Amino acid sequence: MTVLDRPAVSAPGPSAPRRGVGLLLRWWRRLTAMRTAIVLLFLLALAAVPGSLLPQRSLSQTNVRGYFADHPTLAPLLDRLYLFDVFSSPWFAAVYLLLFISLIGCVLPRALEHARALRAAPPPVPRNLLRLPDSGELPSTLPAGQALDVVEEELRVRRFRVVRSEGELSAEKGHLKETGNLLFHLSLVALLLGLAGGKLWGYEGSILVTEGQGFCNSFQQYDTWSAGPLVDSGDLRPLCVDLDDFRAEYEENLTAASFTADIRYGAPGEDGRPTTIGVNGPLRVDGDRVYVTGHGFSPTFSVTRPDGTAITDVAVPFLPTDQSTMASEGALKLPDLGSDSDDQLALEGFFAPTGLVQGGILTSVDPRPLAPQVAVVVYQGYLGLDSGIPQSVYSLDATQIDRGRLERVAAENLAVGESLTLPDGTTVAFTGYREFAALQYSHDPGQAWVLGSAVALLAGLLGMLLLRRERVFARVASGPGGGGTVLTLASLTRGSGESAPRFAALTDDLRTALAARTRAPEPGGPPA
Amino acid sequence: MTPDSLAALSDGLFSVAVALYSLAVVAFCAQLAFGRRPVRSAELVGAGAPAPAAEAPAEDTRGRRWGAVAMGLTVLAAAAHGAVLVTRGLATDRLPWGNMYEFATATVFVAVVAFVIVGFRAPGLRHIGLFVLAPVVLALVLIGLFLYAEAGPLVAALRSSWLAIHVSTAIIGFGIFFVSGIASVLYLVRSRYEARMADGGAPSTGVLARLPAAAALDRVAHRTAVFGFPIWTFAVIAGAIWAEAAWGRFWGWDPKETWAFIAWVVYAAYLHARTTAGWRGRPAAWVNVVGLAVMIFNLLFVNMVSTGLHSYAGLN
Numbered sequence: 001m002t003v004l005d006r007p008a009v010s011a012p013g014p015s016a017p018r019r020g021v022g023l024l025l026r027w028w029r030r031l032t033a034m035r036t037a038i039v040l041l042f043l044l045a046l047a048a049v050p051g052s053l054l055p056q057r058s059l060s061q062t063n064v065r066g067y068f069a070d071h072p073t074l075a076p077l078l079d080r081l082y083l084f085d086v087f088s089s090p091w092f093a094a095v096y097l098l099l100f101i102s103l104i105g106c107v108l109p110r111a112l113e114h115a116r117a118l119r120a121a122p123p124p125v126p127r128n129l130l131r132l133p134d135s136g137e138l139p140s141t142l143p144a145g146q147a148l149d150v151v152e153e154e155l156r157v158r159r160f161r162v163v164r165s166e167g168e169l170s171a172e173k174g175h176l177k178e179t180g181n182l183l184f185h186l187s188l189v190a191l192l193l194g195l196a197g198g199k200l201w202g203y204e205g206s207i208l209v210t211e212g213q214g215f216c217n218s219f220q221q222y223d224t225w226s227a228g229p230l231v232d233s234g235d236l237r238p239l240c241v242d243l244d245d246f247r248a249e250y251e252e253n254l255t256a257a258s259f260t261a262d263i264r265y266g267a268p269g270e271d272g273r274p275t276t277i278g279v280n281g282p283l284r285v286d287g288d289r290v291y292v293t294g295h296g297f298s299p300t301f302s303v304t305r306p307d308g309t310a311i312t313d314v315a316v317p318f319l320p321t322d323q324s325t326m327a328s329e330g331a332l333k334l335p336d337l338g339s340d341s342d343d344q345l346a347l348e349g350f351f352a353p354t355g356l357v358q359g360g361i362l363t364s365v366d367p368r369p370l371a372p373q374v375a376v377v378v379y380q381g382y383l384g385l386d387s388g389i390p391q392s393v394y395s396l397d398a399t400q401i402d403r404g405r406l407e408r409v410a411a412e413n414l415a416v417g418e419s420l421t422l423p424d425g426t427t428v429a430f431t432g433y434r435e436f437a438a439l440q441y442s443h444d445p446g447q448a449w450v451l452g453s454a455v456a457l458l459a460g461l462l463g464m465l466l467l468r469r470e471r472v473f474a475r476v477a478s479g480p481g482g483g484g485t486v487l488t489l490a491s492l493t494r495g496s497g498e499s500a501p502r503f504a505a506l507t508d509d510l511r512t513a514l515a516a517r518t519r520a521p522e523p524g525g526p527p528a
Numbered sequence: 529m530t531p532d533s534l535a536a537l538s539d540g541l542f543s544v545a546v547a548l549y550s551l552a553v554v555a556f557c558a559q560l561a562f563g564r565r566p567v568r569s570a571e572l573v574g575a576g577a578p579a580p581a582a583e584a585p586a587e588d589t590r591g592r593r594w595g596a597v598a599m600g601l602t603v604l605a606a607a608a609h610g611a612v613l614v615t616r617g618l619a620t621d622r623l624p625w626g627n628m629y630e631f632a633t634a635t636v637f638v639a640v641v642a643f644v645i646v647g648f649r650a651p652g653l654r655h656i657g658l659f660v661l662a663p664v665v666l667a668l669v670l671i672g673l674f675l676y677a678e679a680g681p682l683v684a685a686l687r688s689s690w691l692a693i694h695v696s697t698a699i700i701g702f703g704i705f706f707v708s709g710i711a712s713v714l715y716l717v718r719s720r721y722e723a724r725m726a727d728g729g730a731p732s733t734g735v736l737a738r739l740p741a742a743a744a745l746d747r748v749a750h751r752t753a754v755f756g757f758p759i760w761t762f763a764v765i766a767g768a769i770w771a772e773a774a775w776g777r778f779w780g781w782d783p784k785e786t787w788a789f790i791a792w793v794v795y796a797a798y799l800h801a802r803t804t805a806g807w808r809g810r811p812a813a814w815v816n817v818v819g820l821a822v823m824i825f826n827l828l829f830v831n832m833v834s835t836g837l838h839s840y841a842g843l844n
Contacts, residue, residue, distance in 0.1 A: 034800060034803075034804045035804060035805075035806055035807070037800060038797050038800050038801050038804060038807060041793050041794075041796055041797040041800070042793075042794075042797055044793050045790045045793040045794050045797070045822075048786050048789060048790050048793075049786075049790065051781055051786055052781075052783040052786040052787060052790075052830070052834065053834075056781065058780070058781060059780065059781065059782065059836075086781075087781050195779075204776070204777075251680075251681045253680060253681070255680060255681050255682070255683055256683055256684040257681070257684055257687075258684050258687070259684055279684045279685050279687075279774065280685065280687065280688040280690075280770075280773050280774050281773070282773060282776070289776065291775075291776040293775070293776060440776045442776050442777065444777070444778075447772070447778060450778065451769070451778075454765045454768070455765075457761070457765075458758065458761055458762060458765060461757070461758050461761055462758055465754050465757070465758060
């Protein structure tokens with residue numbers, strides 16, 4: 001802790017550069033003062049708060065869009081303050097970078113000092129030992145030198161480093177406490193570096209894969225992906241994953257018990273090694289991981305035109321809107337089925353793994369596919385896929401419907417095997433379902449480094465909080481009246497409130513040891 | 529016993545524990561009310577100076593007897609409380625902290641155990657029993673009313689050995705911080721009283737005079753926080769390791785993660801503040817109280833209001 005605001009007593013007109021240096025130095029001292037560190041810690045805690053109260057882009061783009069829709073005037077203002085990207089915002093970075101600079105400025109000098117202290121001898125014996133918080137006197141009949149020998153032996157057994165000089169001794173142990181302290185703080189820096197490395201060189205891609213399909217690790221294939229600025233998109237690990245089978249198992253009360261995916265993985269073109277991944281059990285390949293992050297159903301449809309052209313068993317993933325019943329929604333778009341761009345076909349649907357129709361409305365009552373049904377609405381017309389405006393693959397472009405370019409031609413609830421016929425004679429059949437898994441590919445080169453830092457951090461923390469630094473001093477003098485000697489003992493402890501009982505125990509042990517060494521079996525009770 | 533009857537037994541024991549804790553609260557009240565402290569105002573006036581080690585406030589036999597009864601009831605209630613968790617675990621054949629009801633019940637249990645340990649190691653600190661157990665009873669009643677969830681199997685994501693490591697340490701850390709926070713609150717109250725006494729104020733005849741000395745409260749708050757901090761750190765790290773296996777990243781600023789981080793930073797600030805000039809004493813104690821508030825917020829708000837990946841509350 002640095003002394004703050006020392007009154008600047010300087011020559012009347014210090015040169016500008018020197019004044020600048022002085023100012024910098026003062027700011028540096030202020031920044032690295034413990035008081036500043038505490039304030040910065042508070043700021044860091046405070047800065048993280050909006051990140052949990054407002055929707056964050058890093059967690060859910062959908063929620064952020066929803067917030068914009070609900071608060072059209074407030075949201076852009078908040079956005080300008082980075083409140084939807086708190087943890088990557090410049091002000092959040094400013095707080096933690098200042099904190100880390102403060103930390104480094106505090107810890108580095110301490111580390112140097114500690115390195116010196118490790119090699120230095122214990123400090124000399126203070127002049128007046130009885131002034132120290134824990135001190136006392138022990139009489140002995142041993143000669144001065146032998147009495148000190150006993151003390152030295154006892155302290156060495158307790159792993160103190162002992163320095164003897166004429167008639168006195170100082171001992172020290174517990175440097176590991178400060179080592180732990182430094183390790184803890186430096187590990188924090190290492191952890192931050194690991195995090196930064198992971199953000200710069202890491203990437204992540206997500207994709208929905210229906211049973212029987214697969215993907216290869218490239219950004220073109222992923223539904224969504226994010227990558228650090230230093231990721232070379234041409235340099236991703238060549239790995240392909242095929243999903244053979246997905247299983248969701250449920251308890252009697254329909255609590256999800258397990259999700260497992262049987263996959264094959266390997267380099268492109270390879271046959272692929274089979275394995276099973278699931279919740280809490282990702283595939284790990286040389287530090288990269290493939291996770292199952294979700295699942296759902298892909299109903300399959302067959303569409304047959306009156307002229308005989310047909311598409312059979314096309315599977316479209318429907319997104320679950322309710323995890324407890326796996327009711328799902330999605331869309332099938334067939335732009336190339338008809339003769340021209342105004343003869344496209346599409347359907348929007350609702351899928352129920354176990355359907356229940358009441359008053360014509362289909363609902364789902366069970367997440368298991370016991371009686372799958374779909375409610376479909378079929379449209380014909382222009383889908384607007386080539387209009388240049390990106391659209392979701394899970395729903396139709398509502399503006400085309402509003403403009404009347406996409407026309408609703410049929411709606412029906414279908415069980416597996418049932419079909420409906422459109423006015424123009426096209427049949428749409430619900431042929432069954434397959435399951436899909438939401439898979440995520442993650443690459444984070446900083447991860448192992450972060451884990452190592454976290455372990456070091458914890459070790460340092462334990463050392464710092466549980467160990468004690470103790471110093472013990474002793475001095476001998478001849479006893480009053482020339483009979484025997486008097487040992488004056490004192491100890492100085494850092495890091496523990498209750499040093500008195502330990503000092504008493506040490507004194508007792510020394511007394512016993514002194515008595516044992518004394519040839520005449522005279523217990524060293526305190527004389528008058 | 530069948531799982532159903534075990535679950536019913538667990539629920540019954542919950543009521544028994546609440547009843548016994550309430551009796552303990554009454555006994556602690558009696559200890560404070562009847563345990564008349566011999567008037568030793570000289571010592572009180574001097575309390576502004578660095579106080580000696582935690583000494584038991586001298587009190588007459590009646591107060592001591594009530595104190596012993598209160599501690600006995602607390603231990604008995606804690607046994608019933610522990611049995612709530614054990615029978616829950618047996619009924620469901622898993623660790624009994626798979627939803628918010630079980631998590632909160634276990635946390636309160638750890639807080640009581642931490643208090644009992646403190647109370648046996650430093651009998652003078654038993655006087656804070658009322659202020660620990662009254663919130664305990666309140667918390668348990670609220671847990672029973674609002675967080676109760678039927679005994680049931682774990683959701684898939686929680687079926688991992690990390691549940692035993694991450695959630696257990698989070699519970700232990702939280703329980704210890706709970707006692708630490710209460711000690712700091714009492715320290716704030718008592719130190720103001722002592723400051724008033726040092727200024728020549730009249731000694732209180734009420735509860736204030738019977739609280740342990742401010743220095744002792746501050747020490748127990750710090751000790752418990754020092755004990756809890758590495759446990760909490762470990763809980764967060766273990767959570768990150770689990771998240772890496774379960775969610776595809778070790779840290780993603782999920783609301784629960786964010787608030788765990790905030791709590792960690794606040795407790796780090798507390799430990800620094802306590803050794804920093806200008807922050808020692810009352811300001812540091814306030815930081816500790818803020819830490820407890822953050823922990824409780826993390827439990828209640830994050831599970832009940834915000835939606836994140838830690839949504840295992842079993843509420844709906």
